[in-house]
Amino acid sequence: MNIAQLQKDLVAYALEIGVDKIGFTTAAPFLELKNRLKRQQDLGYQSGFEESDVEKRTEPALLLDRAESIISIAVAYPSKMTDAPKGKKGERRGMFCRASWGTDYHTVLREKLALLEEFLHERSSEVKTRSMVDTGELADRAVAERAGIGWSAKNCSIITPEFGSYVYLGEMITNLPFEPDVPMENQCGECTLCLDACPTGALIQGGQLNAQRCIAFLTQTKQPIPEEFRKEVGNRIYGCDTCQTVCPKNKRKYNLDQESFVPEAELVKPLLQPILKLSNLQFKETFGHMSGSWRGKNPIQRNAILALAHFKEEAAIPDLVELLETDPRPMIRHTCAWAIGEIGSETGRLTLERVVETETEDTVVEEIKKAVMKMAVTE
Template sequence: MNAVRLQQAVREYAQSIGIDKIGFTTAAPFRELKNRLKRQQELGYQSGFEEKDLDKRTQPALLLDQAESIIAIAVAYPSKMSNSPKGKKGERRGIFCRASWGIDYHVVLREKLALLEEFILKQVPDAKVRSMVDTGELVDRAVAERAGIGWSAKNCAIITPEFGSYVYLGEMITNIPFAPDTPMEDECGDCTLCLDACPTGALVQGGQLNAQRCIAFLTQSKKPIPEEFRAKIGNRLYGCDTCQTICPKNKGKHNLHQQAFQPDPELAKPLLQPVLRLSNREFKERFGEVSGSWRGKNPIQRNAILALAHFKDETAVSELIAMLGTDPRPVIRGTIAWALGEIGTKEGYQALEAALLKEEDFEVRAELQKAIETHKERI
């Protein structure tokens, strides 16, 4: 099979296994990207989850011997939920971002890439391939942009004409010299809605993100969330969709066709108070199949406490007080202290004063003292 026919066959097979978009590009170094990544490091704008070696992130030839091409794929995920449950007093709910609806996308895309690898190796048995999704060294968005999947938008997402920015990305490096596709023109124009709507100002300018201020990153961090961001987390348990939902290019893009990503409403918008009671085993049993579980239960429970404070949910006060006295995790106790100060009940204030008398952790004591002062000021 000649190269042109093989490339067309790969496109057709990709479509048959549920890959929504596929594009091809060279394995040439991403030279401009390396400069941008270096600048991000210097500014302290990275999340810390990234590959540290910038050469590996920008030189595909370091990741696969004799690399010639990269195949980029995109799989769309839904932006709407059927039968979305509504929270009410005493039954407040949190929300997982759309990228955590349904089965973990890492699993789904790796399966599709494995099938694509198998198909290519049947046609070219001595071909070399290496696939990755999200956690690989390459920058998925840079590969997708160069392969013509979509354009790199001001909100730092890849936007496709067909599915908006609601797409998961993956890629495969290969030694087969496929013909490269043409990158798309940027269609953001003068629009700055995503920059204006970002709750924490994490979008520094079009195409530049300070991950340390991004709610999507903050909800995944295992550290105490800085006080300036706590009220802005709202009821988000994992991730943030604001810069996507505000985008005009996403209007009407519902993407309901991928069954693997159809959300279970009770997982995507769970009741908050039951989340606080989950053991590690119970958390894995309930949320283990969604991508938002990858950091474990601790960040999700911390975020649930912030969400209860967001709702000023007085029905949660007794449970929070019980946790304040017994939970072994300083991050959780410190977050509860802030939450009780925000909710502002007399019972909560008394619990804060009682906890201060026996708390030994320096940072938790500081949180308790600030919460007590907050309560006094409000009175």
């Protein structure tokens, strides 16, 4: 088998099927990453969504027998939306981050990796492969960095010269000894715009993120968001793009070529109040094809409540009152109590004073009392 020719043919095929960038690296251990991940664990900075076994995250040989190389792919996603709907009083809108526009990227990249695997298996009966996207054991960004896709930036994203940091990443471990590409030189320089702009100070320093403070992480949790972060969430109902939108390397990187990721404007900037009334089935039918739906409707509804509080949307008070009085989920009642206190209507205050007498969840009772006190002070 002519490995060099196979690698050349694979690159050409990858571009043909819509992979925007492809790179290669060895299957050697990611030793520097291993040390960094262990420090993150010790500091309590990890999100809990990632693979907990540091060895599996950094030792490709544990994931595929006789692993020789790793193929890294990048697919660009759009940063710009045409004809975005605008919210107004009485019709406030939330926002899904750009990484949730269009079809779920896990599906799209897995399909492309499956085609690449098929390409290799058709040319060799002895080839072994294992692919993963985001939820696999390997750290996508570490693989992409070493494979020359881009450099690991201060905002903890991979930045490519062609597409900025608006790229999805995936990888395939193989037992074929492909020629590795050369890693790219870091081009962040002295710039600290992403660190300065992070709403919650989650970027501790260049390349180090405390996920527990990151809005992108917080919008995906299934508990009440800590009070210190609630106002910072703004109208984000999934994810956060701030550290990318301020990056000079992303200027004029619109990436509008991938049909799969063309945003449906009414879905990525949805009206907030209708979200509060969605059933599980309605949520899946409406948002289920988007990556931002993966945690289900509860976090999205909680975030929509925070967004209505952000706008101080008095028209939402009847919906919030209904949820506070009837919703079986403590997290939703908890968030409604806080939101009503932030919006500050007389109807809301009277409801809080009444409901506190019958509420059985201690954390919700505490939130109601705090909201009543806040409203009394601001009267």
